[in-house]
Amino acid sequence: MGLKKVLTLRTIVATSAGLTLATSTFVAAVQVAGFLAGNAAWLAILTSGLLCFLAAACFSELNGQLPSAAGIRLYFGRAFNDNLALVISLFYMAVVMGIVGAESFILARVLSYAMPAIPPLVWIIVMFVIAAWINIRGVKIAGNFQDIITYGLMLSIIVLVVLAFGKINFRPENLTAVGGPGNLIQAVALGVFIFVGFEWVTPLAEESTDTKLISKGMLIAVGLLSIVYALFAVAVSSTVPKEALKHSVIPHLLFAENLLGKTGVIWMTIICLGASITTFNAGLLSVSRFLYASARxxxxxxxxxxxxxxxxxxxxxxxxxxxxxxAISIIVLITKRYLIFINIAAAMESLIYVLAGLAVIKLRQKTPADQRPYTIPGGIILPGLTVVVFAVLMVAVLITDKIAGLCLAAGLFLSWVYVINGVPVLRERHRKRHPVRRRRPVKIELEE
Amino acid sequence: MAEHSEITASLRAFQEGYNKNKRLKKMNADWDRVVLVQANDIPSEHTLILRKGELTIQEGPPEKPDIKIISDSETLADMFYGDITPTQPYLNGTLKVLGTEDDVVRLDFISLMIWGE
Incomplete structure (x- = not known):
């Protein structure tokens, strides 16, 4: 008795990777290279990807045990308590809105570079209007279209990388020169941002009959992304001077221009548009559904x-x-502080992974008899490692960007204040307006 | 634990509420779906069929459902009577709705239109 519509592994991989591929992640990949002395960005990105495998394993176990579109809200609610799940979920949705803001700013700069006659603000407004219109009309990115965008983007980036390596007659030099362990940790911490969103595919568990496919899809997506971003970062840092990249919002565009001139700019602009469509749409879709469910x-x-x-x-x-x-996009446009949003997102994502690791351990203790289609091997070692590693990475991000740290702390505090004080008021108001009416007949059980 | 007959009665109440709402019927005129309602603590399965805006109920499972609604018998009976909203059991994992996200939102909306907040 299977469902009529089910997702294939190919589409699950494309969706997971597509949610992650964004214009801002290309910028973050180049920023990772900026932390390191030599040409070792690949090392940091592959390490981040490898660490995300740990998180993916935790999400796979949680999703197998509790397959639901409610995602972290359900996992953390069951493992810890509903208030904590709500505090984290509410703030995470705010962070996703921040990512959408930063993403639209960077994409607007890319489009303005390609078409200087139109200012970035116009692009931002146009993008938001289109995304909101698509979402209100309920137009969905079809599975096949998602496949074409994601795999097309990856292939396109690989082709650019090969062209770049050919042009400079690339030789593998300084590939392990990181400039110290502190630099590497900071680079790996920022590298986590590159993979932000791969786990957003878990809500699709309800559209797939086999929850194992979601787990497999997430792991394949993280693996593919690690390779693509690692190659991309090495190619960019090998072909464009580091100084030019350091303070640029559009380093990936400089790379393409350096490589192929005007054609490169057009090519990269198309890549950015493709990458942003899915992220933008997924961000708007997931946050709007979350707000709707929370209001209900x-x-x-x-x-x-x-x-x-x-x-x-x-x-x-x-x-x-x-x-x-x-509003966030306009603030970013005025302040140009898009990196704060990227760092907040990297730290928040690390926090989510820490909690995911803890949730796996806690749920194994609380509900050992629950069915788990996938269990992380090795007892609590890997979930424990996830907790420790991502806690360290979160601290590394917050040390690098203290303002992001303050914003994260303030955001979590405000979310907690709202959940403790605001939510009971809303619930009480609803109770008063809608007194309980029981329609179901009361069952009278006769005692013998 | 609710009995199978209570779930049947709750589905009849839901059907009655739905069929009374002309606006809802018109809105779902092009939304043909087969929904399996399954209790996971007692042997109880029903099929809801939406065709051209009309809702009918059958005992037993369908061959190929578009959506599956799975929960314990108490939650199913309370939910279809409109005594609880689907959101809370859905978010705490008691209720599983397997289907596309659009279909899940539409079902929630139908329940909202029939029973209110």
Missing amino acids: EHVLPTCLSKVSLKYFTPWAAILTIFFVGL
Whole structure:
């Protein structure tokens, strides 16, 4: 009795990798290279990818045990308590909006570089309007289209890398010169950002009959991304002077221009557009559905649960994200501090992975009898390692960017204050407006 | 633990609420779906069929459902009677809805239209 519509492994890999591939991740890959003395960006990126395998293994076990679109909200709620799950989920959604803001800023700069006549603000507004319109209309990126975009992008980047290596007659020199362990840790910590979002594919568990496919898909996606980004970072840092890359918002565009001139700029702009479409859309989609579900649960104001009678999409939640995202993008455009959002996202993602590791350990203790299609081998060693490694990486990010650290702490605190004080008020208000009416007849059990 | 007959009665109440709502029927006129409702603590399976906006109920499972709704019998009975919203059991993992995200949102919306918040 299987479902009519099921996802294939190819599409799961494409979706997981596609959610991660973004214009801002290319910038982050080049930033990783900037931390290291030699040409060792590949080492940091492959290490980040390898560490993300640990997190992917934790998500695989959690998703197998609790396959639900509710994702971390459910995992952390079951493992710890609902309040903690809510604090983390609410702030994580705010961070995703921040990523969307930074992403739109960087993409706008890319488009303005390719077409200087149109200022970045216009691009930002156009992108947000298109994304909001698509989401309100309920237009979905079809599985096959997702496959073409993701695999096409990866192939395209590999071709650019090969061309770059051919042009400079690349020789493997300084490939392990990291300039000290501190530099490597910072580079690996930022490298985690490159993989942000690979686990967003877990909500698709409900569209797939075999939860093992999601786990396999996540692991393959992380592996493919590690290779593509590692090669890309080495190619960029080998062909463009480090000084030119250091303070640029569009280092990947400089690389393409350096390689192929105007053709390279157009090629890279198309790559960026393709990469941003899926991230942008996924960000808007996941946050809007989260806001809608939270409003239905009376955790957020009820007005956010309004659904379009024509398209069956949560228009109020989508419009809220439209305005908040647009505001963040404009703030980034004015301040040019997009790196803060990237660092907050890297630290937050590390925190999520720490909690995922802890959730695996805790759930094994709390519900040992639960069915688990996939169990991480080696007892608590690997989940424990996930906790320790990502805790260290989170601290490394926060030491590198203290403002990001302050923002993260403030955001989590505000989220906690809201959950403790605001949510009970909303729930009480709902209780008063809608007194409990029991429609189900009461069952009378006669005693013998 | 609810009995199979209670789940059947709750589904009848849901069907009645749905069929009374002309607007809802019109909105779902092009949304043809076969939904399996399955209890995981007692042997109880029902099929909800939406065709051209009309909702019908059958005892037993369908061959190829578009959506599967799986939960314990108590949650299913309470939910289809509209005594609880689907969101809470869904978020705490008691309720599993297997299907596309759009279908899940649409089902939640139908429940909202029939029973209110």
